[in-house]
Amino acid sequence: MTDLKKFIRVLVVDDSFFMRVTVKRLLETDPEIQVVGLARDGMEALEKVHALNPDVVTLDIEMPVMDGLEALRIIMEERPLPVLMLSSVTQEGAVQTLQALDMGAVDFIPKRVQYMNTGIIGMRDTLIQKVRACAVSHPARKSKKRIFEPDVKKKWVDAGFEKAFQVVAIGASTGGPCALNDVIPYLPEDLPAAVLIVQHMPKGYTKALADRLSRISKITVKEAEDGEEIVPGRVLIAPAGENLSVIRNKQGRGVIRLFMGLDQSGFCPSVDVMMRSVAEVYKDRAVGILMTGMGHDGMEGMKAIKENLGKTMAQDQESCVVYGMPRSVVEIGIVDHIVPLSRLSERIVGCIETEWERDIQKRRAAAS
Numbered sequence: 001m002t003d004l005k006k007f008i009r010v011l012v013v014d015d016s017f018f019m020r021v022t023v024k025r026l027l028e029t030d031p032e033i034q035v036v037g038l039a040r041d042g043m044e045a046l047e048k049v050h051a052l053n054p055d056v057v058t059l060d061i062e063m064p065v066m067d068g069l070e071a072l073r074i075i076m077e078e079r080p081l082p083v084l085m086l087s088s089v090t091q092e093g094a095v096q097t098l099q100a101l102d103m104g105a106v107d108f109i110p111k112r113v114q115y116m117n118t119g120i121i122g123m124r125d126t127l128i129q130k131v132r133a134c135a136v137s138h139p140a141r142k143s144k145k146r147i148f149e150p151d152v153k154k155k156w157v158d159a160g161f162e163k164a165f166q167v168v169a170i171g172a173s174t175g176g177p178c179a180l181n182d183v184i185p186y187l188p189e190d191l192p193a194a195v196l197i198v199q200h201m202p203k204g205y206t207k208a209l210a211d212r213l214s215r216i217s218k219i220t221v222k223e224a225e226d227g228e229e230i231v232p233g234r235v236l237i238a239p240a241g242e243n244l245s246v247i248r249n250k251q252g253r254g255v256i257r258l259f260m261g262l263d264q265s266g267f268c269p270s271v272d273v274m275m276r277s278v279a280e281v282y283k284d285r286a287v288g289i290l291m292t293g294m295g296h297d298g299m300e301g302m303k304a305i306k307e308n309l310g311k312t313m314a315q316d317q318e319s320c321v322v323y324g325m326p327r328s329v330v331e332i333g334i335v336d337h338i339v340p341l342s343r344l345s346e347r348i349v350g351c352i353e354t355e356w357e358r359d360i361q362k363r364r365a366a367a368s
Contacts, residue, residue: 007034008135011054013045013071014086015063019111023058023086026124033131042066046074049081056134058127059105060086061096069100076104082134086111094208101177106134106321110202133174133294137321165232166193166285166352167246167254169278171271171301173200173293175321177209179341180291181216184235186345189218193287193352194254195235196224196244196278198271200293203240210237230254238269245277254281265297271325275301279308286310287351289344292320296328306334311351313337315344 010027012035014020024035037052039045043066049057057075061068072083085108087097097108107130109123172179176199187195199209207223213235214221224236224244230253238244242258249255257277263270271290275298278286288305290298292315302312312335314326319341329335339347 007032008131009034009036009052009055010131011035011037011039011045011048011052011057013039013042013057013063013068014060015040016060019060019086023127026127027131029124030128030132033128042068042071042074045071046078049075049079054081056131057081057083058086058131059083060111061093061100062088069096069103072100072103072105080104082106082137084109084130084134094205095212097205098177098208098212102181106137107174110204129294130174133322133324137174166287167230167278167282168193168195168287168289168348168352169271169275169301169305170195170197170289170291171199171275171293171298171325172197172291173295173297173322173325175292176200179315179319179321180209180213182341183291183345183348184213184219184221185217187217187219187235187348189220190233191219191349191352192232193348194230194232195219196230196238196246196274197235198238198244198269198274200267200269200297201240206237206240213237224256224258226256226258228256230256238274241268243269243273245273246281247277248281265295265300267297271298272301276304279304279310282310284309287313287348289313289315289348290325290329291315291341291344292322292326294322294324296325298325299328299332302329302334303332311336313339313344313347313351316340 010033012020012023020038027033027035036054037048039048041063059068059072083105085097085100085105087093087108088111109127109130210221210223219233219235221235223239242260245257246254247257262268263273265272275288286305287310288302306312314330314335316338317323320326330338337347
């Protein structure tokens with residue numbers, strides 16, 4: 001923190017008195033965070049946003065008088081600032097949380113039943129980390145107007161090409177769910193590449209993310225399953241709480257392996273775990289991409305992809321909500337392309353198309 005602004009000033013909004021007091025107490029264990037106000041519903045939150053001008057708002061979704069989604073909508077229209085949602089861990093709660101992220105919330109933290117007793121202390125580090133990330137984020141940033149639309153009528157795959165398809169490995173954290181909306185729906189359904197995604201999310205949310213992306217995309221999107229074969233034209237999202245890696249089966253085909261356990265990155269699923277395995281199995285046919293997010297998960301994986309002659313990309317700073325993960329690889333010089341969010345799908349398709357055309361030329365030359 002700078003001398004000019006010593007504290008991160010937080011407004012806590014929740015209809016539960018217990019939660020308001022507990023969140024305040026947990027946040028103020030960090031000497032650089034100051035809770036400047038408490039509100040019991042969305043209406044009171046709007047009043048205190050204007051009166052107190054906080055740096056970050058923690059906002060419950062389910063509240064009387066005015067719920068969190070309506071309050072968020074008005075905050076983003078009248079005075080955009082970083083908002084951290086508190087969400088229930090249910091299917092409905094996951095859907096509402098993703099809606100909140102689409103509306104401009106920076107991130108979220110689940111309200112689990114076991115937290116309602118002394119176990120709530122276990123969320124302190126996560127809560128503080130996310131509030132700190134929100135304080136340096138850029139929630140009002142939106143993707144620029146898209147000028148690229150893929151030619152979905154083009155048939156990429158000819159006889160034999162499916163044996164040599166590419167794999168695109170994408171890692172994202174804070175800001176990722178919303179950013180993926182500007183990438184995955186713009187990939188053609190017959191893309192001659194598989195796409196694997198690790199998005200840092202708590203358990204209970206990745207299935208909702210996959211379902212939402214599937215509804216708005218031409219390409220197939222689903223949550224990955226253990227033992228599932230990796231095929232072109234399909235997007236697989238790592239389930240929360242399980243690492244996703246790639247191995248070869250007895251037939252020499254790439255398949256998904258899911259397993260528990262924290263990587264050195266501290267995340268599960270880990271971007272590093274996924275990317276290192278993709279680099280090992282697919283060599284120069286791997287494409288690694290780091291999108292918005294805090295920290296440096298994915299840096300070692302991107303190194304592995306680069307060392308195996310694969311392609312690497314990073315989302316540019318201007319379009320990131322938090323420029324952490326992309327920065328980590330840009331600063332060590334292992335990124336082939338730094339791309340704004342609005343052009344990322346175009347760059348992916350272009351990269352795949354270039355490799356596809358090279359393969360066609362090689363086969364024609366070999367046949368002549």
